[in-house]
Amino acid sequence: MxxxxxITLAPGExxxxxxxxxxxxxxxxxxxxxxxxxxxxxxxxxxxxxxxxxxxxxxxxxxxxxxxxxxxxxxxxTRHMLYGGLAIVLGLINLGGGGSMFGGGLAVVGLVLIGVGAFLIYAxxxxxxxxxxxxxxxxxxxxxxxxxxxxxxxxxxxxxxxxxxxxPVESEVPVAPATDPTIVIPAPTSAVPSSAPSRFTAAQASDPTTPQALLSQIAEHEPSLRSTVAANPNCYPGLLDWLRGLGDPEVERALAARV
The missing domain is CATH 2.30.29.30 (Pleckstrin-homology domain (PH domain)/Phosphotyrosine-binding domain (PTB))
Structure with missing residues (x-):
């Protein structure tokens, strides 16, 4: 299951x-x-x-x-610890009833409860x-x-x-169209390169499994990887529009090559 x-949103939300x-x-x-x-x-x-x-x-x-x-x-x-401890205690009690006429069944139930309890404590x-x-x-x-x-x-x-x-902002940040209601990520907030050292790699920028939120961060903070992000199949429409508006020749070529 x-x-x-x-998730239901309010009117206008x-x-x-x-x-x-x-x-x-x-x-x-x-x-x-x-x-x-x-x-x-x-x-x-x-x-x-x-x-x-x-x-x-x-x-x-x-x-x-x-x-x-x-x-x-x-x-x-704390809830998981409490439930896990309770399950283990109940499991031990059931194992202790192994000498009764229902001993075999109680032992199985006890082992299951102990296993569930251990899992809850682990989680x-x-x-x-x-x-x-x-x-x-x-x-x-x-x-x-x-x-x-x-x-x-x-x-x-x-x-x-x-x-x-x-x-305060000068203009509204473009947002990806809600074609997929589970993934709507804002485009980067600025086209100005960040002065901070890069923490991103070309492998992240080109990997189709890279989360869209991370692609947005790469495009904003690592100008040298923008063309790679533009070619990534997971690049969402809002980010593509933002990249297209930069006027970068390398980015334009990557966008033109997209299938």
Whole structure:
């Protein structure tokens, strides 16, 4: 059973960014959805009984103007530790009943519970993107440990959206058309090259699996890789339009060569 990623927006509300993570690297059907609109942050998390049985989802929101901090990193789930410990205790109790007439069945149940408990304790440390509001509340979009690069790219894109709104801008940033409701990423905010040392590679710029948020960052901060980004099949329409407007001959040739 896969998690429904559709999130209903209010009339007139515009989606700016959306990403999905798989907090469980084994049960990848459980998806955490993070959506940023021009009004709020939305995080939808799957609910699962004992970590394996789908039980709907929980959706939390916070107004965009109330977000004070965006973090990407590790979190510790007390709930997972509690459920994991309880499952292990129940499993040991069932194993202790092996001498009864139902001993064989109880032993199997006990082993299953111990396995589930150990898994929950293992999953107690989570990776993801967290949003802290001015009241101290936190929205957390959990991801698996293998999605660290995806989390970092999402954090950079979200920071650009959330905190750029606090600065005066001369013109509206172009946004990719909502042809895919799960991937809408803003184009880079400036055509001026960054003076910071490059942290991007040509392999990232050309890889079709590179997240669109990361492609936006590469195009903004690494002018020498813009033609490579323009040729990437995963380059989204909003970013293509931004690149096309730069008037760079190498970028123009890469755009013309796209199929």
């Amino acid at each position: 896969s998690q429904d990623s559709a 515009r989606q700016l960014f959306s990403e999905q993570f798989s907090p469980n690297m084994f049960l990848t059907q459980f998806k955490t959805t993070m959506v940023i609109t021009d009004r709020r942050v939305i995080v939808r998390r799957p609910n699962a009984l004992f970590g394996v049985i789908p039980m709907g989802y929980n959706e939390e929101t916070s107004p965009l103007r109330h977000i004070s901090q965006v973090n990407a990193g590790e979190s510790f789930s 107690a440390h989570e990776l993801g993107v967290g949003f802290r509001n001015h009241g101290g509340g936190v929205l957390f979009a959990a991801a698996s440990k293998s999605e660290r690069g995806k989390v970092e790219a999402a954090k950079r894109a979200v920071n650009d959206i959330v905190f750029a709104r606090e600065q």
